[in-house]
Amino acid sequence: MSGRAPTDRYRDLVNGRIGGKLSKQLGLPRPARLRRHQAGQPLTDGPVLVGQAGAGKLADHVRSLASIELAADSDGRLGGLVLDATGVDALDDLDAVREFLHVGLRRLGSSARVLVLGRPASPSGTVEAAAARQALDGVVRSVAKELRGGATANLVLVDENADPADTESTVNFVLSARSAYVDGQVITVGPSGSAGSRNPAGPAQQGRVVVVTGAARGIGAGIAEVFARDGATVVCLDVPAQGEALTATANRIGGLAVQLDITAPDAPKRLVEHLKSRHGGLDVIVHNAGITRDKLLVNMDAARWDAVLAVNLRAQLALNDALLADGGPLRSGGRIVSVASTSGIAGNRGQTNYAASKAGVIGLVRALAPTLEPRGITANAVAPGFIETEMTAKMPLGTREAGRRINSLQQGGLPVDVAETIAWLAEPGSGGVTGQVVRVCGQSILGA
Numbered sequence: 095m096s097g098r099a100p101t102d103r104y105r106d107l108v109n110g111r112i113g114g115k116l117s118k119q120l121g122l123p124r125p126a127r128l129r130r131h132q133a134g135q136p137l138t139d140g141p142v143l144v145g146q147a148g149a150g151k152l153a154d155h156v157r158s159l160a161s162i163e164l165a166a167d168s169d170g171r172l173g174g175l176v177l178d179a180t181g182v183d184a185l186d187d188l189d190a191v192r193e194f195l196h197v198g199l200r201r202l203g204s205s206a207r208v209l210v211l212g213r214p215a216s217p218s219g220t221v222e223a224a225a226a227r228q229a230l231d232g233v234v235r236s237v238a239k240e241l242r243g244g245a246t247a248n249l250v251l252v253d254e255n256a257d258p259a260d261t262e263s264t265v266n267f268v269l270s271a272r273s274a275y276v277d278g279q280v281i282t283v284g285p286s287g288s289a290g291s292r293n294p295a296g297p298a299q300q301g302r303v304v305v306v307t308g309a310a311r312g313i314g315a316g317i318a319e320v321f322a323r324d325g326a327t328v329v330c331l332d333v334p335a336q337g338e339a340l341t342a343t344a345n346r347i348g349g350l351a352v353q354l355d356i357t358a359p360d361a362p363k364r365l366v367e368h369l370k371s372r373h374g375g376l377d378v379i380v381h382n383a384g385i386t387r388d389k390l391l392v393n394m395d396a397a398r399w400d401a402v403l404a405v406n407l408r409a410q411l412a413l414n415d416a417l418l419a420d421g422g423p424l425r426s427g428g429r430i431v432s433v434a435s436t437s438g439i440a441g442n443r444g445q446t447n448y449a450a451s452k453a454g455v456i457g458l459v460r461a462l463a464p465t466l467e468p469r470g471i472t473a474n475a476v477a478p479g480f481i482e483t484e485m486t487a488k489m490p491l492g493t494r495e496a497g498r499r500i501n502s503l504q505q506g507g508l509p510v511d512v513a514e515t516i517a518w519l520a521e522p523g524s525g526g527v528t529g530q531v532v533r534v535c536g537q538s539i540l541g542a
């Protein structure tokens with residue numbers, strides 16, 4: 095993966111023999127080595143036990159997925175648990191949730207996956223049904239905090255109108271090593287609404303044109319690499335000052351380098367022209383470029399404020415307008431994914447400008463998503479927590495160590511973790527996931 099991701103020496107230490115014993119005796123955090131995607135690996139590290147609470151309708155569909163190795167209902171280490179709780183509509187149904195997880199959790203191996211499928215609250219349902227459905231949220235978020243060894247737990251709420259096939263890309267992502275740093279999240283899947291949007295047999299992004307802004311380094315370079323791995327033609331975009339690093343990224347992945355400052359008034363026009371003349375259109379735009387200019391608000395001058403809002407928010411609005419305009423290059427079935435931040439959810443001292451821009455991005459995708467449904471285009475945001483990049487490597491030791499450990503996985507994520515999450519949202523089969531904010535933060539206590 096790109097860039098020099100700083101090493102987490104503490105994690106390496108506690109995964110050694112002596113460090114492991116010592117940290118256990120002293121009750122210190124023991125971050126595990128997370129299982130991450132490798133070509134040809136099975137979906138989970140061990141078979142998956144599929145269960146049901148209430149009269150759910152998805153368990154059989156999950157059992158039928160070719161990607162999942164099913165576990166026998168007996169002893170043995172498990173790679174994951176899937177609980178179909180879409181039938182939970184009464185408080186008594188929760189007994190079966192407790193029972194299944196109580197027994198199953200003991201059998202989980204390291205980096206295992208717990209996936210609970212529920213239903214979103216329905217305005218026409220009873221108050222008890224709403225309470226029972228919401229209870230799953232508390233169960234899953236707590237289980238995520240109890241798990242160790244790199245295991246994660248997530249809740250996927252499946253809309254009544256969604257076809258079981260609409261859930262496949264999300265079930266596969268959540269169970270796989272690609273979701274290594276996605277933990278304690280609640281993701282809603284609705285009907286995809288567009289025929290023929292399911293996963294093709296080939297690589298997930300085969301034949302698609304993807305633009306990644308801020309692709310010269312860090313998370314952006316990681317995003318470009320994952321899309322190229324998955325078969326896309328990647329247009330890597332960054333400021334001219336980063337020209338050399340941008341060319342290096344583009345060459346490494348066999349993509350194209352476009353030097354463009356996204357805040358320039360003619361940037362949308364130039365990007366549209368490039369996409370139309372060179373690629374005939376666009377399938378995915380990843381708004382990743384971002385900057386920080388930190389100061390307490392009492393010391394924040396207009397220049398710092400304006401610069402951050404311009405790159406992180408205004409430029410996204412302007413680019414989206416041009417890409418989505420009548421005759422614009424973003425094709426039907428297209429994907430817009432914006433990189434927000436947990437700072438935009440929880441706020442952060444010294445970052446009013448940055449948090450405003452990132453919260454603004456969340457507002458942007460939520461408002462945009464419903465307007466794009468008729469065109470089969472989705473708009474989502476990912477909110478990274480602490481990611482190991484050159485930026486976080488420059489933090490003072492104490493702040494960095496605290497940032498790394500205050501999440502359920504007790505470590506920072508990697509650029510590839512953000513990239514994999516974006517790639518899942520951009521998959522042709524993820525048409526039912528829109529207007530959402532998925533945190534890639536190891537279930538950070540910030541903004542939980």
Ligand SMILES: NC(=O)c1ccc[n+]([C@@H]2O[C@H](COP(=O)([O-])OP(=O)(O)OC[C@H]3O[C@@H](n4cnc5c(N)ncnc54)[C@H](O)[C@@H]3O)[C@@H](O)[C@H]2O)c1
Nearest residue numbers: 308310312313332333355356382383384435478480481483
């Ligand atoms: N690193 C983290 O822990 C973290 C956490 C949460 C969110 N994020 C977000 O993730 C994204 C990537 O962060 P990173 O850590 O890789 O940062 P980075 O500074 O390493 O990379 C950002 C890239 O964006 C480019 N860029 C900046 N202004 C631009 C402009 N006007 N036009 C075109 N390109 C421009 C930069 O040149 C750079 O290559 C940002 O949006 C950031 O806010 C990062």
